[in-house]
Amino acid sequence: MAGAIARSVANPVRRLRLRVRGAVQGVGFRPFAYRLARRMRLSGFVLNDGAGVLIEIEGPDADRFPDMIRNEAPPLARIDSIDVLELDPAGGEGFDIRESLVGRSATRIGADAATCSECRREQTDPSSRFFGYAFVNCTHCGPRFTITRALPYDRAQTSMASFPMCAACAADYADPENRRFHAEPVACPDCGPRLSHPIAGVAAKIAEGGIVALKGIGGFHLLCDARNDAAIDLLRTRKARDRKPFAVMVRDIDAARALARLTEAEEALLASSASPIVLVEPRAHELSGLIAPGLARTGIMLAYSPLHHLLFDALAESSHCFPALVATSANPGGQPLVADNAEAERRLAAIADLIVTHDRDIAVRADDSVMQVIDGVPAFIRRARGFVPEPVDIGTDGPSVIAVGADLKNTICVTRGREAFLSQHVGDLDNAEAIRFQREAVSHLCSILDVKPEFAACDLHPDFRSVRIAESLNLAVVPVQHHVAHIAAVTAEHQLSGLVLGLALDGHGFGADGTSWGGEMLALDGHRWHRAGSLAPLPLPGGDRAAREPWRMGVAALQAAGCIALAPQLWPGDSGVAQLTAMFERGTQVPVTSSLGRLFDAAAAITGVRRVQSYEGQAAMEFEALARNPRVLQSGFAISGGRLGFHPLILHLALQDQDAPAAADLFHGTLIEGLAEWAAEGARNLGTRRIALGGGCMMNRVLAAGLARSLRERGLDPYLPRLAPANDGGIALGQAAFARQVIVNEYASVEESRTCA
Amino acid sequence: LSHGAGGRAMGQLIEGIFHKAFDNDWLRAGNDQSAFSVPGGRMVMTTDGYVVSPLFFPGGNIGTLAVHGTINDIAMAGAVPLYLSASFIIEEGFPLIDLERIAESMGSASREAGVPIITGDTKVVERGKADGVFISTAGVGMVPGSLDLRADAARPGDAVIVSGSIGDHGVAVMSKRENLEFDTAIVSDSAALHGLVATMVAAGGQHIRLMRDPTRGGIAATLNEIASQSKIGFHIDEEAIPLKPEVAAACEFLGLDPLNVANEGKLVAVVAPDGADAVLAAMRAHPLGAEATLIGHAVADENCFVQMATSFGGGRIVDWLSGEQLPRIC
Ligand SMILES: [Fe+3]
Ligand SMILES: [Mg+2]
Ligand SMILES: [Zn+2]
Ligand SMILES: [Zn+2]
Structure with missing residues (x-):
């Protein structure tokens, strides 16, 4: 002192x-x-x-x-x-x-944040004016992105505009000592939004096995009891969703601990203000087996809005153990999620037994984010609520570019200075509603960032709808090859400049040579890139059909491995297999792919794990779920001329009668070893140690963590996607970052030629 | 078939083949052109080149396509086709016997249709400069009365009618090309549609906005084309679209969307709501329209989307592909 x-x-x-x-x-x-x-x-x-x-x-x-x-x-x-x-x-x-000097009072809109502990305390305190209130919030929590229509961020520009503050709220808002000072969505039971139904009735409907559509922060959820098989079955039937996993919501971290074995990193992620769905290892028999059939991990999230907390309070009253709810986005028929009250009545009436709304509009939709911890670090599967519109710092300045992403798992990306803003998950652009949503996301993002992009970036695919959309923006369009974008997304978030070796381990992307790519070794250096190697090609019989029906890839991989005769033995009496086998035997030519995703499908089919998928990625996910201790099959792979092939592994899997977990261990282990060897050779040839790993296959934890470790053991520096999804949800970031390199370089060369002249 | 040497003899030989197959007064007259008179009114003219591999496929060959395709292009204007021309580019070494087969089937196709081929030309090119044979046909026809069908005429509320099952031709050609075998033989639908069109025009010509034959790119391309030209959208119903089970199965096996597969004997008509029933009834009374079906409606849509209601309640956008169907799933 x-x-x-x-x-x-x-x-x-x-x-x-x-x-x-x-x-x-x-x-x-x-x-x-x-x-x-x-x-x-x-x-x-x-x-x-x-x-x-x-x-x-x-x-x-x-x-x-x-x-x-x-x-x-x-x-x-x-x-x-x-x-x-x-x-x-x-x-x-x-x-x-002080009030702002000039211009806008706030140029940055925050992400939506889960209810803070103070607000939660007030909600349960009978003496607080927020007692039992479903929309309590403060500066430390509550909706932001999803209620804001445009800049500047003040109440008039949000869906709270129609709720004038009462005297008590206005006093809190004006008091610098108060937690609600300038909290734009501040509201209380006297002046704020109201729920359409008493919460006790909602809880009762769920308790009796009903399905409830509940308006949340970024859209509607469909909820039902996560321990009630009949309710979940009904939800699957009504949602036309066969086996795709559902997420589970619980009230707090204690409940999550009771349901699943959590690592420290997973707990921190679950309890973070972004409050994403986190894929974790469930404890046996705690939940219905219908939630994530065939998968080793279940998506869990904590209640993140005051409304969720009220619902859990009400459920807890009538329940002997802690309540757990299936909470799935209300997106009937694979279309974007429902966010509007009238739309909910129209589109959810056939799915939900009760539709619960409130009168605070959702200005822009945002799904729940989905994450998992890989190699001790959080990674995205889907990036939306809680993270958007947080920017990714890409390290360099440049003109504003809008990238339109890929056609599946679409997101868009807008750059402003050295920041890249990735939009919320839009979904698959195969329906008019998704296109509308994408347009909404584009104009909303540009509006809240206050930027007018000067260039557009898109995929190379000649029939991508996103490409048509890019062309319709009346900007110069820079096409970026799919896997270059996957790798550029990783180099951008890690701010790697100069030469990097990229492994794009993916499903399918339109290649620069017009063929199907998906297991690529790319050398990236600024605006320049080349294909340094690829996986040995496999026939792709039936195009996208082959991605839905792994048995086709099974037959194709046998054909590529020179043992097509094994196909009828592996799938006896299967007329499709017989027909495809006969086709190969007659010498029919089929387009080929270097995809790693399709190799996964082939392995899953050959080992009897999955013949036909009911959702995208199912075969690979189920195959991953079986892997425990990856083992290497000696000489299971071959590298020649930059090309990596797994024909011996495929042959081994087809010939050896082993159980599926052993096959999954062997496949993953050999794959990791082969990829690491291949990358090491490529890195030596190129003279770099930096390996960027991207593409949808990097969502496979066993593969991603194993490959990263294996590369480090070889003295290499692996970089994994962390701030954007490894799958096509991160493509827009890579497109934007790479297109900017191309543009900046072209400017530079124009400048150069001017000075020369 | 040889090129260059002995050109004159060869030329005569080839000409003989075509003259015999197409035989009519105009060709017999032996002029380098043919003269004919037409009734007064609006005339239509069209021309099209035909390249197909393989040249012969179940249900037809390149020659029948060249006759039917050009007749259909005329018929889609609601017109009565009158005369055709045909020009051949033949690769050196192409078997004469195949040329004869093609010529004969063209002759009978034109006779059946009642539309004579009245002038033509042949050229033989070096090996490798053509793929067997290429055919180009042109045709003229007359539009009856005040009929005026235009690409931009579709209006929201209009009915979309397809004259029969889709995808037959494309799948027949593809199975032959890829050497595929299916339980049930799939046969091209190649046919001349002017007879069907005449009955439609008679039954409700004033209600027909426009017609198209959904050849390359299938009904997906046709509907998208009309949508963007008329600045409207379409809502179609997957379950209403006529599709032969064997074609559906083949498409499933090949991973093709039947909406993108070519047809050579089908038409798509956009009809004002008031006339839809009459036109549909007239089509069903004609052998080539027996399976005619209303598959959807035009809607107001500034995006000009063609949307299809799928069996599980959703709606997907039907795409307009740049070429073959490429994979998209990542
Ligand atoms: Fe991808
Ligand atoms: Mg034509
Ligand atoms: Zn708070
Ligand atoms: Zn208040």
Whole structure:
């Protein structure tokens, strides 16, 4: 204490101007700075402006202020940088929050955040005015992205515009000492949104085995009891969803622990303010077997809105064990999720026994995000609510590009400066509703970022609808090959410049030579790339049919391995197999693919794991679920001329009568070993140690973690997709980043030729 | 068949084949052109080149296609086809016997249709410069009365009628090309449609907005083309579209969407709501329209989407492909 006094006596009064960048607007940063400055007896002011937060502080302790900001920042704030400028002391009393100098009050809209512990406490406190309220929120939690229509981020631009604040809420909103200071969605039972049904009735409907459509943050959920087989079966029937896994929602982390064996990283992810669905290892017999049939991992999320909490409170009253709910996006027929009340009545009436709405509009839809922990680090399967519109810092500046992604699992991406904003998951662009949603996402994103893209980027596929959409934007269009985009997404998020070797381990993408690619070794260097190698091609009989029916790939892989005669023995009496076998034997030519995804399908079919898929990726996921201890089949693969083939492995799997788990271990182990050897050779030839791993197959935890480890053992540096999904949900990021390299390079060469002339 | 040497003799030989097969007064007159008179009114003219591999397939060959295709292009204007021309580019070494087969089937196709081939030309090119034989036909016809069918005439609410099962031709050709065997033989639907069109025009010509023969690209391409030209959209119903079970099975095996597969004896008509029943009834009374079906409607849609209601309640966009059906699933 004596030291501190001595220092403060010794310290002269200083005035500092701090420029704080990052996610610092709409997260309670100004009141936080206000409270901190008052505590430290500093004078000055804080304001929001176009670049972030600007603070001036004056006093003997001013130089400690930046560190204090970093250490104590509010939960939803993310500080990217603090620039400090020394000014002459100006004197003045007190510290105030100033209105913005010029321009927009907030240039950054935050992601939606799960209910904070304080709000949850008020919700259960009979003396609080928020007691039992389904829409309680504060600066540390609540909806943002999904209720905001346009900039600037203030109540008038959100779906809260139609709810004038009552006196109590207005007082909280105006009080810098209050947790609700400038919380735009602030509301209470007196002035805020209302639920269409009493919560007890909703809980009763679920308890009796019914299906409830519940309006949430980014759209409607379909809910039912996760322990009631009949209810889940009914939901599957009504949703026309055979076997695709459902997510489960529980009220808190304790319930999640009871349901699943969680690692520390998984717990942290579940309890984060983004509150994603996390794929975890379930404990046996806790839930209905119908939730994720055939899979080793189940998607679990915690209740993240006050409405969910109320529902769980009501359910807990009538239940002897802790409640668990199937919570699946209400997206009938594979179309985008329903978010609008009238639409819910129209599209969900045939699925739900009860449709529960409220009168706060969802301005823009966002599905639940889905994640898993790979190699100890969180990775995306689907990126949406809780993360959008958080940018990915891609390290370099450039013109604004809008990338339209791929046709399946579509997302779009808009760059602004060195930030790339990936949209929420849009879905498959095969229906008009999805195209409408994509358009909505494009205009919403451009509007909340306040940018007008100068260029468009898209896939090379001649028949992708997204490509037509890019062409309709009236911008110069830069096509980016699918797997180049997969790798560029990884190099962009890791800010890797210069030469990188990329392994794109994927399903299918239109190749630069017009054939089907999907297991590619690419050398990427800025705007330049070449195909350094690929997997040995397999016939792709029936195009997309082969992706739906793994047995076709099974037969095709046998044909490629030179043992087509085995096919009728593996699938005796199967007329499709007989026909395809006969076709190959007659010498019919079939287009080929270098896809790794299709090799997975082939292996899953040959080992009897799955003949026909009822949802995309099912065969590979079920095959992965069987793998425990990957083992390497010696000489199971061959590398020649940059080409990696697994014919001996396929032959072995077809000939050896082993059980499916042993086959899955052998397949994964050999695959990892082969890919690592192949990459090591490619890296040696190219003279780099950096290996970017991308593509849909990188969602396979066994493969991704095993390959990363195997590459490290060979002295190489693997980079995995972390901030964007490894699958086509991350394609837009790669398209945008790569297209910008191409554009910047072309500008550079135009400039060069000018100077030369 | 040889090229160059002995050209004159060869030329005469080839000409003989065609003259014999197409035999009519105009060809017998031996001029380099043929003269004919037409009734007054609006005339239509069309021309089309035919390349197909293989040249012979179940239900027809390149020659029947060349006759039916050009007749159908005329008929789609609601017109009565009158005369055809035919021009042949033949690869050196092409078997004469095959040429004879093609010529004969063209002759009988044109006689059956009542549309004579009244002028033509042949060229033999070096080996490798052509794939067997290429045929180009042109035709003229007369539009009855005040009929005026236009590509941009479809309006929201109009009925979409297809004259019969789809995909037969494309699948027949493909199975032959890929050497495939199916339990039931699939035969091309190659046929001249002007007779069917005449009955449609008689029954409700004033209600017909436009007609198309959904050849290359199938009904998917045709509907998308009409949608963008008329600036409307279409809603069609998957279950209503006539499709032979054996064609469906073959498409499933080959991984093809039957909507994208070519037809050579089918038409798609867009008909004003008031006339849909009459036109449909007239079609069903004609042998080539016995399976005619209403498959959907035009709708107002600034995106010009062709949307199909699928059996499980959803609706997918029917695509307009740039070429062959490429995989999309990643
Ligand atoms: Fe992909
Ligand atoms: Mg034509
Ligand atoms: Zn809160
Ligand atoms: Zn209030």
